[in-house]
Amino acid sequence: MPVEVEPLASFNFREMGGWYLLTNDWGQHAMLETAQFKRFMAGSLSKEDPLLETLENRGFLRHRMDFGALATSYVRKNSFQWIQGPSLHMMVVTLRCNQKCQYCHSSVVDPSRTDTDMDLETAKKTVDFIFSTPNPTICIEFQGGEPLLNWPVVKFVVQYARAKAKATKRKLILALVSNFTLMTDDKMEFLFDNHVSFCTSLDGPPELHNKNRPYLGGGEAQQKVVAWLEKLQKMCMEDEERKYYLPGALMTTTKFSFDYPKEIVDLYLKLNMEQIFVRALSPIGYAKRVWPEIGYTADQFVAFYETMLDYVLALNKKGKSKIMERMALICLTKILKGVDPGFMDLRSPAGAVLGCLAYNFNGEIFVSDEGRMVDHQGDPMFRVGNATKDQWTDVLDHPTSRAMVSASTLDNQPMCTQCAYKPYCGAEPVFHYEMQRSIVGQMPNSPWCVSHMGIFDVIFRKLRDPENRKVFESWLERDQCRWEENDPIPAGASRAEEAV
Amino acid sequence: MLNWLLIKERKFSIRIPVPKKITTPKPSAASISFDLSVPANGLEPILGAAYLMMDRAFVSLDGDRAKKIAVTLTPKAGATAARLKELSAAFTAELATQKVRWAIAKNNQPIREYISEQAVLLANGRIPPASAAAPEPASEQLNDEQRAEIEKLIAEVEDEIKSMNASKSVPDPKNIKASWEEKQEAKLKGGKS
Numbered sequence: 301m302p303v304e305v306e307p308l309a310s311f312n313f314r315e316m317g318g319w320y321l322l323t324n325d326w327g328q329h330a331m332l333e334t335a336q337f338k339r340f341m342a343g344s345l346s347k348e349d350p351l352l353e354t355l356e357n358r359g360f361l362r363h364r365m366d367f368g369a370l371a372t373s374y375v376r377k378n379s380f381q382w383i384q385g386p387s388l389h390m391m392v393v394t395l396r397c398n399q400k401c402q403y404c405h406s407s408v409v410d411p412s413r414t415d416t417d418m419d420l421e422t423a424k425k426t427v428d429f430i431f432s433t434p435n436p437t438i439c440i441e442f443q444g445g446e447p448l449l450n451w452p453v454v455k456f457v458v459q460y461a462r463a464k465a466k467a468t469k470r471k472l473i474l475a476l477v478s479n480f481t482l483m484t485d486d487k488m489e490f491l492f493d494n495h496v497s498f499c500t501s502l503d504g505p506p507e508l509h510n511k512n513r514p515y516l517g518g519g520e521a522q523q524k525v526v527a528w529l530e531k532l533q534k535m536c537m538e539d540e541e542r543k544y545y546l547p548g549a550l551m552t553t554t555k556f557s558f559d560y561p562k563e564i565v566d567l568y569l570k571l572n573m574e575q576i577f578v579r580a581l582s583p584i585g586y587a588k589r590v591w592p593e594i595g596y597t598a599d600q601f602v603a604f605y606e607t608m609l610d611y612v613l614a615l616n617k618k619g620k621s622k623i624m625e626r627m628a629l630i631c632l633t634k635i636l637k638g639v640d641p642g643f644m645d646l647r648s649p650a651g652a653v654l655g656c657l658a659y660n661f662n663g664e665i666f667v668s669d670e671g672r673m674v675d676h677q678g679d680p681m682f683r684v685g686n687a688t689k690d691q692w693t694d695v696l697d698h699p700t701s702r703a704m705v706s707a708s709t710l711d712n713q714p715m716c717t718q719c720a721y722k723p724y725c726g727a728e729p730v731f732h733y734e735m736q737r738s739i740v741g742q743m744p745n746s747p748w749c750v751s752h753m754g755i756f757d758v759i760f761r762k763l764r765d766p767e768n769r770k771v772f773e774s775w776l777e778r779d780q781c782r783w784e785e786n787d788p789i790p791a792g793a794s795r796a797e798e799a800v
Numbered sequence: 801m802l803n804w805l806l807i808k809e810r811k812f813s814i815r816i817p818v819p820k821k822i823t824t825p826k827p828s829a830a831s832i833s834f835d836l837s838v839p840a841n842g843l844e845p846i847l848g849a850a851y852l853m854m855d856r857a858f859v860s861l862d863g864d865r866a867k868k869i870a871v872t873l874t875p876k877a878g879a880t881a882a883r884l885k886e887l888s889a890a891f892t893a894e895l896a897t898q899k900v901r902w903a904i905a906k907n908n909q910p911i912r913e914y915i916s917e918q919a920v921l922l923a924n925g926r927i928p929p930a931s932a933a934a935p936e937p938a939s940e941q942l943n944d945e946q947r948a949e950i951e952k953l954i955a956e957v958e959d960e961i962k963s964m965n966a967s968k969s970v971p972d973p974k975n976i977k978a979s980w981e982e983k984q985e986a987k988l989k990g991g992k993s
């Protein structure tokens with residue numbers, strides 16, 4: 301193929317089988333048929349060709365670039381780069397849990413181990429540390445273990461953080477990630493009254509969920525989650541003030557999920573969930589040990605993802621449901637709207653430290669919750685301080701923090717810097733450390749890359765179909781409404797992934 | 801001020817020759833090797849193509865980084881004559897694409913840097929945001945006065961890019977900017993790294 305370099309502006313491209321995808325750093329994209337791509341590369345687009353104007357407007361032609369507009373587009377797309385400090389603070393108030401999940405990301409201990417509960421003094425110092433970070437918006441997410449096992453500390457942190465936010469005029473978002481097995485009406489009322497939103501895990505129908513997440517307290521975990529989700533949904537819908545606190549649910553894919561794609565979506569429909577988030581399981585911490593029993597290849601996950609997305613799209617097209625798939629929504633927000641939805645994993649540099657921090661029950665600070673899980677397996681690699689004695693600047697200056705930023709900047713990655721998905725993607729250092737013993741990773745061999753490239757391929761291919769595109773655009777419109785009505789956090793999503 | 805800036809089209813262009821064949825590969829039992837001329841292919845495209853082969857092969861590079869590099873590809877999944885041939889064809893294709901990507905990247909580096917710098921200034925409130933609705937001038941409809949203004953702007957941008965590049969020669973007493981290879985070479989020659 302002859303190439304005339306001079307008229308070409310900076311861009312990356314990918315052969316998609318019969319057509320080419322072009323993207324640039326400013327967040328613009330174009331989908332060209334092979335013949336068009338060849339003309340473009342050869343510098344032989346005629347002046348009358350309407351494609352010329354499109355490519356010029358999107359910054360793909362060097363002789364006519366609107367620098368101001370492209371810089372504006374770059375700023376919008378990377379809004380997280382201009383915000384000082386992390387906004388998402390994950391507090392592990394206990395390591396205890398009453399479930400024994402197959403994959404347990406959080407690497408938990410037995411319910412009797414109260415020595416792994418955060419005490420009040422550590423909780424206070426952790427909140428003080430959080431408020432010493434510079435982001436004007438603070439989102440505290442309670443994690444565990446099962447955080448409701450250390451309810452007094454949850455309650456204290458909610459009240460103390462609210463008082464501090466009021467005194468310092470900071471915006472505060474509170475979220476509880478719980479398996480709901482210990483939820484009571486009193487706790488629920490307290491949480492509603494203090495504007496704490498709810499998020500849980502729901503992997504699918506009972507036979508799947510209970511296999512993935514066995515409950516130690518007797519009875520079936522899935523039925524409890526479903527009952528509380530129904531109750532919370534009802535309460536939110538009946539009360540104008542509470543409608544923004546619609547509960548969210550996250551599904552984690554194990555290899556057992558592959559047998560239930562429709563059943564999982566149907567359950568979410570039955571529960572009137574606004575979104576379903578088809579998430580891959582990361583072989584991090586405990587999940588790494590049991591990977592042979594529950595894991596799969598990245599290609600298998602992408603195939604499953606496409607099956608799920610196809611079913612969700614079909615339901616939308618037939619008018620049977622308006623349910624949205626969250627991963628697609630995150631990617632489409634970047635691709636079609638050119639704005640950052642605040643998803644920590646898909647950022648360059650990644651969200652670790654600059655976007656989020658995780659706090660263990662004893663005050664230790666980690667670059668992310670995944671970093672804490674690695675620590676739980678005996679490797680302190682991702683520890684960057686302790687909230688009871690360190691300052692925010694110590695954490696920011698920590699060599700590990702700096703290495704994380706450098707390793708996850710896609711322009712430093714030989715393959716990512718040339719990848720058509722660079723404007724939308726991210727690389728996760730903890731994942732690559734666990735898989736490849738290098739925080740930088742080696743993308744040609746990385747399951748992270750295979751699954752993200754696969755998901756982007758699926759989404760871009762579907763975007764070429766006008767009917768799919770119509771559905772996708774309707775999702776963006778509805779999601780945007782929520783953002784506008786209810787600050788930048790969309791309802792029904794875990795705050796773990798969505799922070800300013 | 802006009803929002804659109806035209807960068808003067810130059811009279812020449814760079815043609816990227818696509819290699820028909822690297823050299824005749826010599827299949828051995830376990831791997832395939834061939835030599836590549838660095839001046840003809842460029843160092844970055846050779847390294848880039850080698851990196852992208854890592855999912856399929858163990859890649860070894862040897863030789864003089866200024867002149868000639870010997871590439872050896874050893875398939876990860878058992879070597880057969882057909883697989884070795886496939887690998888060398890894949891490397892050739894990657895190399896051709898790498899040459900295009902690197903040529904585009906190098907040709908646009910000052911512009912990318914300029915826009916990124918504008919983005920930083922914009923995000924810090926140092927310059928006002930561009931109006932999204934700014935009308936775009938159709939170059940065919942420009943009058944003489946507008947043409948003259950554009951020519952002036954072009955000259956300004958070119959100067960700006962030149963001075964930006966010139967100002968990049970910041971002191972580097974600790975030789976931080978040197979690559980690992982450069983430092984190793986310096987060490988071998990008995991110099992300080």
Ligand code: SF4
Pocket residue numbers: 710713715716717719720721722725726727743748749750752753
């Ligand atoms: S991780 Fe893979 S898909 Fe993502 S930008 Fe890098 S090369 Fe592209």
